[in-house]
Amino acid sequence: MSPSEKSKQILVVDDDQQIRELLESYLQRNGYSVLTLADGSELMALLHARQDIDLVVLDLMMPGEDGFSLCRRIRAESELPIIMLTASAEETDRIVGLEMGADDYVAKPFNPRELLARIKAVLRRVQTVPESANSPRFFCFAGWRLDRVNRDLIDPGGVIKPLSGADFNLLQLFLEHPNQVLSRDDLLNLTRGREASPYDRSIDVQLSRLRQRLGDDGKDPHIIKTVRGAGYVLAVEVERLA
Incomplete structure (x- = not known):
């Protein structure tokens, strides 16, 4: 330790x-x-x-x-x-x-x-906030901005939206892997260090909550989409700013 x-x-x-x-x-x-x-x-x-x-x-x-x-x-x-x-x-x-x-x-x-x-x-x-040149402070996507230093999510109108630590890490993971399908096992392994059990719905709950924070319609999402039988994908462009 x-x-x-x-x-x-x-x-x-x-x-x-x-x-x-x-x-x-x-x-x-x-x-x-x-x-x-x-x-x-x-x-x-x-x-x-x-x-x-x-x-x-x-x-x-x-x-x-x-x-x-x-x-x-x-x-x-x-x-x-x-x-x-x-x-x-x-x-x-x-x-x-x-x-x-x-x-x-x-x-x-x-x-x-x-x-x-x-x-x-x-x-x-x-x-953990990576300090390398390849790790930006801000991720900008669909009008939103994630500040990785202050751990703030800022909406298109400039208002800070609350995020739990788990929500922050899940969103950051998607932003680091845009347009890449991530399975439930991937998400649990990368955010919590364990595989999903067949009945573990924790990631589904987090995704639902994260979509609500982003104003993303759960029935027809346009930011984080469900890929049937495969997982989830961040389906918008991401800009990295220092």
């Missing part, structure tokens, strides 16, 4: 004391600083008071305010990375969590090594 990874502060919010203690011990052994909360009652106050939180691991089902509501509140104020902990049988929960702006999810029961891998992957995605 690099020095930058070792300094990262992870906040675990889960009402299960065993899970909190397990993750605190495991993540600390792997070089992370860890804070824990048993519910969401103090979450927002803590995030306002602490500017050093790098990622939140957030359980969906907790007493009081649930993870859906907490995720929505976090996302309304910041792009802080969020990984949801969800019940393995509840695919709907995972989909709704992604719709609320979560960056990834891990189904319970889970192996701590899997969660660690997801944490590393999410932190890499949100922190």
Whole structure:
């Protein structure tokens, strides 16, 4: 683990004391600083008071305010990375969590090594801004502009539209591969470092949300098109600006 990874502060919010203690011990052994909360009652106050939180691991089902509501509140104020902990049988929960702006999810029961891998992957995605001459600051497409440094999506009228970290990375991936068909496995591998299971709808949910952000009609999209049986393609011209 690099020095930058070792300094990262992870906040675990889960009402299960065993899970909190397990993750605190495991993540600390792997070089992370860890804070824990048993519910969401103090979450927002803590995030306002602490500017050093790098990622939140957030359980969906907790007493009081649930993870859906907490995720929505976090996302309304910041792009802080969020990984949801969800019940393995509840695919709907995972989909709704992604719709609320979560960056990834891990189904319970889970192996701590899997969660660690997801944490590393999410932190890499949100922190990596290539600095080479071939990596522009702006992607311009269909009247829109993506600012890769400030991580802003700017509409044709100059208004900044909110993007979660997961949405930003998915859009950037399409912009880096215009007019190239990307399969669901490609998208998951390149944005989350894993292959799609036959019933994994997370990419479909993200694509639907991204199309909404872009005002792209899901029934007849003109920016991100569906290629039946193959995947998806960004079907507009892309201009790269320094």
